[in-house]
Amino acid sequence: MKNKIKIGIVGFGNLGKGAVEAINATDDLELVAVFTRRNPEDLQINQPNVKALHVDDAADYQDQIDVMLLCGGSATDLPEQTPKFAQLFNTVDSYDNHGEIPEFYQAVDQVARKSKTTAIISVGWDPGLFSTNRVIADAILPNGENYTFWGKGLSQGHSDAVRRVNGVKNGVQYTIPSEDAIEKVRSGSNPSLETAEKHNRICYVVAEEGADQATIEHDIKMMPNYFADYNTEVHFITEEELARDHSKAPHGGFVIRGGQTGANNKQIYEFSLKLDSNPEFTASVLVAYARAAYRLNQDQQYGAKTVFDVAPSYLSPRSSHDLRRNFL
Amino acid sequence: MKNKIKIGIVGFGNLGKGAVEAINATDDLELVAVFTRRNPEDLQINQPNVKALHVDDAADYQDQIDVMLLCGGSATDLPEQTPKFAQLFNTVDSYDNHGEIPEFYQAVDQVARKSKTTAIISVGWDPGLFSTNRVIADAILPNGENYTFWGKGLSQGHSDAVRRVNGVKNGVQYTIPSEDAIEKVRSGSNPSLETAEKHNRICYVVAEEGADQATIEHDIKMMPNYFADYNTEVHFITEEELARDHSKAPHGGFVIRGGQTGANNKQIYEFSLKLDSNPEFTASVLVAYARAAYRLNQDQQYGAKTVFDVAPSYLSPRSSHDLRRNFL
Numbered sequence: 218m219k220n221k222i223k224i225g226i227v228g229f230g231n232l233g234k235g236a237v238e239a240i241n242a243t244d245d246l247e248l249v250a251v252f253t254r255r256n257p258e259d260l261q262i263n264q265p266n267v268k269a270l271h272v273d274d275a276a277d278y279q280d281q282i283d284v285m286l287l288c289g290g291s292a293t294d295l296p297e298q299t300p301k302f303a304q305l306f307n308t309v310d311s312y313d314n315h316g317e318i319p320e321f322y323q324a325v326d327q328v329a330r331k332s333k334t335t336a337i338i339s340v341g342w343d344p345g346l347f348s349t350n351r352v353i354a355d356a357i358l359p360n361g362e363n364y365t366f367w368g369k370g371l372s373q374g375h376s377d378a379v380r381r382v383n384g385v386k387n388g389v390q391y392t393i394p395s396e397d398a399i400e401k402v403r404s405g406s407n408p409s410l411e412t413a414e415k416h417n418r419i420c421y422v423v424a425e426e427g428a429d430q431a432t433i434e435h436d437i438k439m440m441p442n443y444f445a446d447y448n449t450e451v452h453f454i455t456e457e458e459l460a461r462d463h464s465k466a467p468h469g470g471f472v473i474r475g476g477q478t479g480a481n482n483k484q485i486y487e488f489s490l491k492l493d494s495n496p497e498f499t500a501s502v503l504v505a506y507a508r509a510a511y512r513l514n515q516d517q518q519y520g521a522k523t524v525f526d527v528a529p530s531y532l533s534p535r536s537s538h539d540l541r542r543n544f545l
Numbered sequence: 546m547k548n549k550i551k552i553g554i555v556g557f558g559n560l561g562k563g564a565v566e567a568i569n570a571t572d573d574l575e576l577v578a579v580f581t582r583r584n585p586e587d588l589q590i591n592q593p594n595v596k597a598l599h600v601d602d603a604a605d606y607q608d609q610i611d612v613m614l615l616c617g618g619s620a621t622d623l624p625e626q627t628p629k630f631a632q633l634f635n636t637v638d639s640y641d642n643h644g645e646i647p648e649f650y651q652a653v654d655q656v657a658r659k660s661k662t663t664a665i666i667s668v669g670w671d672p673g674l675f676s677t678n679r680v681i682a683d684a685i686l687p688n689g690e691n692y693t694f695w696g697k698g699l700s701q702g703h704s705d706a707v708r709r710v711n712g713v714k715n716g717v718q719y720t721i722p723s724e725d726a727i728e729k730v731r732s733g734s735n736p737s738l739e740t741a742e743k744h745n746r747i748c749y750v751v752a753e754e755g756a757d758q759a760t761i762e763h764d765i766k767m768m769p770n771y772f773a774d775y776n777t778e779v780h781f782i783t784e785e786e787l788a789r790d791h792s793k794a795p796h797g798g799f800v801i802r803g804g805q806t807g808a809n810n811k812q813i814y815e816f817s818l819k820l821d822s823n824p825e826f827t828a829s830v831l832v833a834y835a836r837a838a839y840r841l842n843q844d845q846q847y848g849a850k851t852v853f854d855v856a857p858s859y860l861s862p863r864s865s866h867d868l869r870r871n872f873l
Contacts, residue, residue: 540680
């Protein structure tokens with residue numbers, strides 16, 4: 218039997234838990250250990266062969282782990298963790314602070330080249346699959362325009378903003394791509410669209426007892442940056458309804474390019490995702506790129522990489538011959 | 546100024562003509578010559594700096610052309626041309642005889658390795674972009690099912706079949722993906738679907754004078770393989786309507802994967818194209834992969850390659866830094 222690629226996970230939040238499931242769904246990857254900053258005994262991994270360990274002990278596992286999945290957050294965890302772990306391991310992370318990616322790349326690349334490791338950064342769906350589609354569509358249809366729509370999806374940042382409003386006990390916010398805007402883009406007319414014209418916002422709010430709903434609705438809708446520029450709906454529901462109907466983390470979106478070729482022929486390129494569970498899907502993408510990180514490292518492709526540097530065959534557990542025969 | 550990548554085209558049908566347009570739309574590629582089996586003086590290329598030459602003279606241009614786009618047909622042209630041209634040039638072709646791809650790959654690979662050229666085979670959208678999406682979706686969501694739908698599109702083979710029916714003067718056939726089937730797949734229910742359940746067929750027919758329309762309709766709908774298993778519509782139109790409404794070559798389709806992660810969360814991955822001009826879009830894909838063929842060859846990646854072997858960054862005229870900053 219072929220040796221499996223040995224995986225470690227750093228961080229056991231929703232993304233780390235999704236990664237455990239995603240590794241279990243493969244035949245060629247094997248989870249060795251989950252590393253945490255918490256007390257490892259508190260982790261409920263429920264996998265008899267998987268160790269729960271403190272993150273400070275990770276260095277001892279350098280010879281037993283082929284690729285480390287870094288499942289921390291982009292704000293503070295990954296800027297510190299990726300350069301540190303890339304000294305010892307091949308890594309895959311989901312760094313999604315778009316504006317800071319070039320600097321993050323440089324920092325990781327320097328370490329990984331020196332350590333002869335392969336670190337694939339900013340993996341997931343945006344950044345990730347959406348990014349590769351923006352690049353491919355732009356390369357194929359140079360005369361055209363890229364459009365990215367997000368949703369329908371639960372937005373953590375906007376939900377937090379709703380919950381900070383006076384009189385709000387609990388609540389969630391969904392970002393909804395505007396059907397009108399999508400249809401305009403799909404028609405190939407390449408309209409000018411601000412982010413606020415491409416997306417609507419729907420809030421489900423549990424009000425505190427005695428709070429005035431009209432005031433809450435007004436305060437949400439007038440909130441600058443978050444809601445004021447958008448078509449925003451506010452619905453009041455009970456705590457029970459919130460728990461029953463809004464406890465999943467769905468997300469998704471669309472990348473559409475409208476291009477022209479020849480004598481004004483319209484060509485519409487579209488990629489979309491509709492996800493019941495954003496963290497589980499993101500983790501599944503990370504796991505496929507873990508396969509790629511291992512193989513790129515075997516090919517001595519050291520340094521920081523992005524999804525743009527990874528050929529599709531590196532992601533697949535199947536042989537090149539199988540892919541040519543059955544998928545081409 | 547950076548040197549441009551120098552391109553040659555073999556074959557001047559719809560695909561070759563589309564390639565001329567697609568090269569013109571780039572800033573980093575330059576068309577040197579079009580090679581034909583016909584009398585070169587009969588070609589109307591309308592580009593002052595582009596030579597029209599006989600295909601037998603191609604060998605003289607080995608030093609002046611970086612990548613040769615092979616724009617012939619899959620039935621007889623490419624099986625002969627790709628192995629021949631891969632001895633002298635990096636090549637890109639659109640070989641689309643799915644069942645024969647493994648053998649074609651072997652034949653081309655042997656020649657290209659020996660000649661230290663890079664030959665990217667079976668480029669376009671299916672095989673091509675659809676294939677990469679089938680592979681990526683399968684790699685990310687191992688628990689799931691791939692579905693490919695074609696259309697709305699003009700099918701050359703089925704149009705030919707319509708025109709062979711007694712009493713038919715002229716006609717075209719469109720393959721239409723079944724909306725019902727697409728919705729079932731998008732729901733994540735992963736239904737079992739035969740090709741005939743996924744597609745409907747619509748024929749626009751010009752009848753010969755005095756021919757019986759009911760007989761024609763019956764003969765089309767009963768035709769085995771082509772129509773008998775399908776939901777088929779036949780519409781009679783005039784020669785003028787045919788010329789006015791049905792002279793373009795639109796096509797497109799969908800690749801959808803419905804997958805499950807974790808505790809039965811549904812994840813829907815979808816890629817689609819809606820094309821006014823199938824040959825112009827296919828040519829645009831070939832041209833982006835010509836850029837990749839040149840770069841792979843510079844990297845000493847010799848031999849036959851497919852879309853599965855090409856990282857997205859190789860397709861783009863933009864720098865890796867630009868891609869990371871503006872597209873990731």
